[in-house]
Amino acid sequence: MQNTGGHGIAVSNGTLAIGQGVTVTGAGSALKRRDGLNIAGGLVNITVTAGQAPSTFNNNTQNGIYVTGAGVINITGFPVIVPAPNGQGTVVASGNAFGGLNIFEAPGASGLSTVNGFVAWQNAQNGLRLYGGEKVKVRNSVFLANVLNGVFVTSFDATAAGNDLSQLDLGTAADGGRNVLQSAVGSMPDLAGVCVQMASGRGTLTLSARGNVFAGPIDCTSSTSPIVRSTVCNGFADLGVVPASGTTVNVDVATCQ
Numbered sequence: 001m002q003n004t005g006g007h008g009i010a011v012s013n014g015t016l017a018i019g020q021g022v023t024v025t026g027a028g029s030a031l032k033r034r035d036g037l038n039i040a041g042g043l044v045n046i047t048v049t050a051g052q053a054p055s056t057f058n059n060n061t062q063n064g065i066y067v068t069g070a071g072v073i074n075i076t077g078f079p080v081i082v083p084a085p086n087g088q089g090t091v092v093a094s095g096n097a098f099g100g101l102n103i104f105e106a107p108g109a110s111g112l113s114t115v116n117g118f119v120a121w122q123n124a125q126n127g128l129r130l131y132g133g134e135k136v137k138v139r140n141s142v143f144l145a146n147v148l149n150g151v152f153v154t155s156f157d158a159t160a161a162g163n164d165l166s167q168l169d170l171g172t173a174a175d176g177g178r179n180v181l182q183s184a185v186g187s188m189p190d191l192a193g194v195c196v197q198m199a200s201g202r203g204t205l206t207l208s209a210r211g212n213v214f215a216g217p218i219d220c221t222s223s224t225s226p227i228v229r230s231t232v233c234n235g236f237a238d239l240g241v242v243p244a245s246g247t248t249v250n251v252d253v254a255t256c257q
Contacts, residue, residue, distance in 0.1 A: 028061035039071035064093025107133025176211020195233035
């Protein structure tokens with residue numbers, strides 16, 4: 001699907017299965033920006049196993065994939081990570097004018113989305129953008145070479161529900177994320193690996209991000225090396241947490257604390 005004018009693929013209800021060899025590129029235009037895959041409702045399952053032809057959502061005028069409303073997405077892919085990530089994999093969003101994958105849903109509006117083995121590479125904004133109150137699990141994915149952040153987590157609104165991080169799962173003690181979130185300068189880093197920016201006055205919030213890989217590479221499934229933290233989301237930091245009055249954000253990266 002190429003140069004569609006509108007969204008490359010639009011889903012509003014039902015269930016859509018996307019397998020190997022699907023290419024969506026050039027959706028929209030400079031005056032009418034559109035997504036490669038737009039999910040406003042229903043369920044989309046993207047499954048491309050190792051050795052199959054990649055499915056790609058590249059070089060679209062808005063996001064590679066955008067999920068909103070009550071939409072749910074489940075991605076199962078296999079990224080290239082040996083000897084090092086290179087932007088290749090079986091499910092890829094690269095070179096998009098906004099983000100690779102943006103899940104923008106009101107708190108409690110949707111069921112769990114699972115992102116496993118996804119590659120978001122060299123997008124003009126974020127590799128993955130998530131909001132407080134959502135239910136999203138991310139595993140075994142690569143978010144590098146994006147102009148802004150590998151993963152950007154922000155508030156949906158100023159409410160407690162819109163700042164709830166308890167159901168955003170980038171890795172737990174029992175099930176490490178194994179996501180590649182940042183790399184060293186010269187090896188296609190993001191401006192910041194993970195950026196968290198929540199609303200003020202929300203007390204203590206905790207984001208679970210155990211068992212991931214940061215610049216070095218530092219593998220936080222086992223390493224006790226410190227990661228680079230910052231109060232701004234730039235300078236190629238591993239983790240940036242932007243201060244907000246009355247809000248403390250703890251990002252649990254396990255042994256790399």
